[in-house]
Amino acid sequence: MGNISKLSSVLIGLILGASLVACDDGRAGAQDAAKQLASAVAALDVGPVAFEGKDSGAATEQLRQVFKALDPVKPTVDSGELTLDSGTATVPLDYSWKIGSGEWKYSTSAQFKKSDGKWLAVWSPGLLAPGLAEGEILGTLSQSPARAEILGAGDAKLVTYRPVVNVGIDKPRLASSDPAASATQLAQLVGVDPAAYAQQVQAAGPEAFVNAITLREDGRTITDDQIGAIPGARAIPDSLPLSPSRTFARALLGTAAEANAEQIEKSNGTLKTGDTTGTGGLQQQYDAQLRGSDGIQVFAEKAGLTREERQTLLNGGRRALFQVEIKVGTPLKTTLDPRLQQLAEDILGKVGPASAIVALRPSSGAVLAAASGPGSNGYDTAMLGQYAPGSIFKIVDSLAMIRNGMTPESTVECPATLSVDGRTFKNAEGYPASSLGSVTLRDAFAHSCNTAFINARDTVSQAQLEAAATSLGVAVEAPSLGASAFLGSVPGDAAGTEHAASMIGQGRVLLSPLSAAVMAGSVGKGAPVAAQLVLNPNEGVTSPGAGSPGATGTSGTSQAVPPSGDTTASAPPAPAPSAAAPVAAAEAAALADMMRAVVTSGHAGFLASVPGAPVGAKTGTAEFGSDNPPKTHAWIVAVHGDLAVAVFVEEGGLGATVSGPLLKEFLTAAG
Template sequence: ALVGGGVSWYLLSRPGPEGTVAAYVAAWTSGDYASLDPLSTTGQAAELHTAVAENLGVESVEVTTGEAVVDGGQATVPFTAALDLSGTGTWSYEGELPLLRVDGEWKVDFSPAALHPALGPGQVLARSDVWGERGRVRAADGTPVDTPDVSGSIQMIVGEVGPATADDVAELGPAYREGDPVGRSGIQRSHQERLAGTPTTVIQVVEEGAEPAAEPDDPAVVATLEGTPGQDVTLSIDLEVQQAAAAAIIGQDKATALVAIRPSTGEVLAVANVPGGFNRALEGQYAPGSTFKIISYDALFGAGLSPDAALDCAETVDVGGWTFKNAGDAAYGAQSVTEAFATSCNTALISEVADRLDGASLTAAAERYGFNRDLDLGVPALSPSFPTPDGATALAAASIGQGQVLTSPLHMATVPAAVADGNWRPPVLVTDPAPAGLPEPAPVADADRLRAMMRAVVTSGTAKDVGFTGEVHGKTGTAEYGAYVEGEEMSAHGWFVGFEGDVAFAVIVEDGQSGAKAAAPLARRFLEGL
């Protein structure tokens, strides 16, 4: 072996120094610095190479060598080294390896100058970095939103910039020093590299153990690598839509969130939370309640349910030994599919689910709408979860958005958006740089039927008394939570999801008890503000 397991006597004892040079370069470029000392005369090569690599943040090395000039038992070999430096780029320089023939073997006559010609005894290379202007985070129209006067919900998305800590420096690399401005949260953190740009890096000679100078004297400087300023990051947030969302929920005395999405692209238009301090619009986890029925009916249509079928909205239905009922103990009797959806009849839906679906088929439908995947916004966001129901009772509960189903307002806004556009698309928050690796839109085969059903919710169903104007489509939801106690009403969150034109939305009011009474009026106020 050339390095790592002992040096081949045959290779090193050849008449010319080429074998030693090849082994030395192989150890250098592979980062196997411990193997440099057996190839040199002094036993100091490993320590100095290691120190320089750590000081400069060397990520990779390429070395090309020229023809050896041999003079008896001495030789020199010119080389060009290209060092890829963390956070900066590639630095190239030329040097020369001196060699001696010792006891019949060629060795590198190592001194600091063999690593870089500017180095003398007791010296090492180090770097200092000066960062340029940081990029801005902007709304869709180019307005900066990385300022303290924007809403708290937008501030949580944008995040904060603060001084780098020791842990930050360890993560980000030698281009950073403690105290340098770095993104600490949100977009500022996830897009730190783009927003920061690259620093102007000064490579300098310093005495061993000394810190590099921020402004070194010219004789100490061996190279300056010019940096680049940071680039902006553009969000999909539409400030007019954002204002309408914030105005719709301001003054709420219960925790509330509203998210708006553009169905044709998946772009997030607005994110609003009351109170501030926690981005429940993106990170909150809730059962979707009856808003999930959009997905359940889509699954039923795929399993053969006719839109003209006659359903029975009984007062109760027993599945697997568990009794399910409707809100307010309602019983509507014979209903069309659209009527059962519009009135949010649990028992009619569950009866069809029990006959036509199983855990795998309902899970497949949920996953077509983004469940069981990371949303990858660039900021923290809940990954919606739909565990495959185990048994008939769990299947029935999941079909009405209860059981173990978990979602967020952000994710639930993508569901009516999918119906509006005819394709489920993942939500997109950052538009520049353009998102990479987005999945292909997932077609909604029965979008036309679902649109008509969602329209009926507003015109003749659970939201008919809310006072919507225009062509609003929606679905109310009441999502129970907490421990079940027989004979007692459970606490519940209120949902309303829907769309009008190319704006889809989801509203949740924690402990709102009724989607129609708590959440839908906020959706109406939001749409009126557009």
């Protein structure tokens, strides 16, 4: 009985199989052929596809010519549900292209015919684009919007289109003149490398204009007559998005110029030859917002048109297939005050080492100036510098001490020297003998007694220092800043000589000039200052991640330099607060009282003559390196009404004597 059942099952299977074969009308094979065609078209290589009456290689060549104008973009192509009609199959091909900021979607129809049991694709240009006829290809026209402006306080135009001239050799104008001789002569006139430029001119095509240099029209000293005296040389008027001068806030703002090959390659099709893009600073960070997006048209046209014929068709005759509307960029609004920024740059112009001046408004956090001097060599020292702050950090120490019950009138001990785990600490050269011994905290702060603050290490823990710093807006993230910056680093853990060094702003404690201004500004405001530079980050930007502000601050020790000195001693016994409360008005008032004493009785008395509101200040001199004697950074911070300023000079000597006069000049002129 079991064998009969097995036999019945086999017979039933054979009958069903025969029935399925009988019903197989070739649909599966046609569908496979359609999928193969869709995949091959998407790859721009139909070599693996079998065509009826068309060589696969010739089909590939024609396909690539049709789509050449869209290079390097490739489509995604999917085959739809086929329709079968007695040996002929019709299949929709669904296309999707990423064209600029838009997506071009369309469907075409592909046919297949069965021959000798095999499905062959029927070649037709119409399967590539809607209504495309034999002898037609796709073409594109694009129009780039003008780059948007970068604005400062009161919508002052920091970066806007300004007139320039492109100076170079126009090869058609050379006639019989020697290209190398003209190029060499022009290069010498405008100050570029003669050999390199001559080689560039000789390598260019006969119709090329080879730019040697772009000069601002305003203040140009090389005249058109000088340029015109050289065979083939021309000065072509143009305009570029530029700041008021070549150096104005350059490290902060960045520059905008024609995209180079590397930028184009890395843009994934966003940039093309001739596009303007940002390099460095806010120009690069907010490139998407400032650049906007191109208007693009895709059309069908006859292949092989001459330049003249194509120009004629610009006025009509082309069949438009797809269009992306042009989208102008959105101006970037900042808080930068052009007068104060230029003032800061003018003051730093005479400083040799890396230097910075940062000014902000404590009441709002608005960054008014962030200038890096010529010695910074293009680096944004003002915003990104990471330096030991020295004695300006005693503002943080003092807040921690006040939170432990001290007042400006409290007595502290200020010996001439102090030894910690075998390391000797001393006061700065010239420290007044009258302020040694038992003195008030105010007096120790005003004259910057290192030993008095190091003596406080047993009652002020490293964790309390970190908490006090964050209470003053230092060593925190800055989400409202809108620009890349270093907001300071204060380790929460340190012992022995490292903890002692922290008490005088050394060891692993690091600040930037920006964070130093924030610290002083928080005292002036009576609450933590949240610095702000960019007012409308990424306005009008819809593409994911485009123009994102990136890192705006660093907290903790993630960017600290390696520790120095002995770290084996036990941690100070004072407990750390569970959370860093913002600096309170009463605490800030006590700090402001001591900062004012630096001017009235300390070594920043030169600021007493600054007109207007009383100035409160703190100087700082931070040793670094292994030289003997060591090199020093010179710091000074001040609060003057609703203005907080930090001045920094790398390798600057004493803060009071080096950075102090720069600060006085700035405050006096700032008004």
